[in-house]
Amino acid sequence: MKISLFITCYNDTLFPETGRAVVSVLECLGHTLDFHPGQTCCGQMHYNTGYQKEALPLMHRFLEMYRDVETICIPSSSCVAMMRDHYPKMAEQSGNPEIQTQVKSLLPRVHEFTELLVDKLQVEDVGAFFPHKVTLHTSCHSIRSLHLSGKPEKLLGKVRGLTLVDLPDSDHCCGFGGTFSIKNADVSAAMLAEKVQHLLSTRAEICTAVDNSCLMHINGALHRQRAGMRTMHLAEILASVERGNDHER
């Protein structure tokens, strides 16, 4: 299958290893990938901070760029949620029927990474090997907006050597919330403290998720506290194979 990547602006800039892992997993499964260098951002940061006007051209840009693409893979549930939850309303408010049609036609072709694997490609075992104790932070958008519950678990369950341990209150927000973590830094820090407490109680080595935004937030605290745990995007775990672990930091 021909799959077009929308890698997202922050993965592109801050977490290129996640993008490389997505490429590795999908290519190993025999799919052809495509990356349009004109892609930037879905508009989530602007939209969520109250700059809806500024988010609109970013939606237009996305629609234009992926108009004729068959399947889009996005390794970030919050960006997919931005599109599914808000693009239809943004299109409606634009009053432009053509934009509305474009959104309607495009959204069914947009897939979050684990959704693409489990639902569309019907793959659960990608042949990964990762002999570590892992816990899963079920990020807010992944469970409440995309209803991914169970999919990351299925994929992780098939990784050889991996021990998946339950995270208490795994559905509690880590406190990131985009600009929330800056505008309400103290409350965000308190939420993060509770998340870290739960994480450490699992005694896992790795905390994974389908959103690097949450993981960046969580890892920021883990590293500051020298807590002995680190974060990894789920794609990077799936890209790990026996001998030669290309996708670890």
Added chain:
Amino acid sequence: MSVRVGRAAEAPKFPVAAKRALGDTQLRQNVQNATDIIRNKCKRVVEETPDWEQLRNAAHEIKSHVMRHLASYLEEFESACTKAGGHVHWAQDADEANRIIVDIVRSHGQKEVIKVKTMTSDETQLNPALEAAGIAPHETDLADMIVQLGEDKPSHIVVPALHRNRAEIRQIFLKKMKLAELGFQPQDLTEAARRYLREKFLRVKVGISGANFAIAETGSVCVVESEGNGRMCLTLPEVLISLVGIEKIIPTFRDLEVFLQLLPRSATGERMNPYNSIWTGVTPGSGPQEFHVVLLDNGRTNILADAQSKETLHCIRCGACLNICPVYRQTGGHAYGSIYSGPIGAIVTPQLQSMEHSQSLPYASSLCGACYEACPVKINIPEILLHLRDKVVGKGDDPVVERVALKAAAFALAGRRRFEAAQALARIGQRPLVHDGVISWLPGLLRGWTAVRDLFAIPKQSFRQWWAEREKASKS
């Protein structure tokens, strides 16, 4: 018209008030213990209800219907209630409502009132208005009484004294009830409250209540509660005054079937409220012989006029969104500066006050979506928060630094060359801050981030650069 939501206009901004609350470890313990207990109870009784989703949808539909025809349902209520012997008053704002109520109490020459289940009276600041008129208000809902005796403010819309634990409540009782001694057990405390309140129930001649529902068809008013203090407050006085927000209207008696299943399960985790009081006008020889309803607008019609957020008025004040909210969990209710706290407060308060004095509230959420999921009437709170944030920015009330940063980001994201240039620039700009691949201090607005978190440096090669290199290699 002057709309007022308690003293929210004088409250500090949310991040400031929240910081204060976060330092109070006792408060945080109390809030987390209490919300954990309620949340788990609610979860059990919601999960055992097979048609929960249908009930939620039905409630959403009923409320949407009411809001489309609010004027006619209010008039229907007025005529039915009047026919049953009640008096209906219309109040445009808080001051008018308070004036009407003070006048009624005065006309009976009374110097005291007993009150129950009326958050709306906190919204209008009725107690100070009564006191100014020489009338002493006594709260009779146990939690409201604790708040009143503690000279405190409510911190939760269903459990107003949720931020207090047993030891603190005992201390308040000892001091304010002038008791020589008092045990430590819950029974001891309720016994003390019972003795204190019973005397008032039997003596005071005017009662003031709120309402959970006002039924247009029959002109009835409904109050649900757990203690029975409400039942006494609603039946023992000679005169009863109910202060009712205009959004509390439901069309028919039958509609209660939906709401009386949703409300207790979402509010206190009970299948049914222990006390469901429904009364219609006056009944000769039984209960209060004079009944007044004060229908209050106080900004509600402003909300109704905004198609994107009028759903806010569907709220049945169950508090489920507070109990589930990870922000409320850390800060408690006082940080919201309003009688309406938590996610619902973050959308109600700014809208009632037409965004004046409460621009920080729509940002008091990480947008995790737990509130929308828990809401028994399916109010899309995150969506409304975003709408209100857009309004804050539209009015130019956002901080200047933030505006510049987001406009610059919008510019950088608008094209490939710009974006790539910004990536390169960021990589260079971070250099003085990076030590061993990590940034541990950031200036200005971002300082809060690095207060408790490290940030990994931007890697040398972006994904797009890696991809381009790979493409080039595969072609050569």
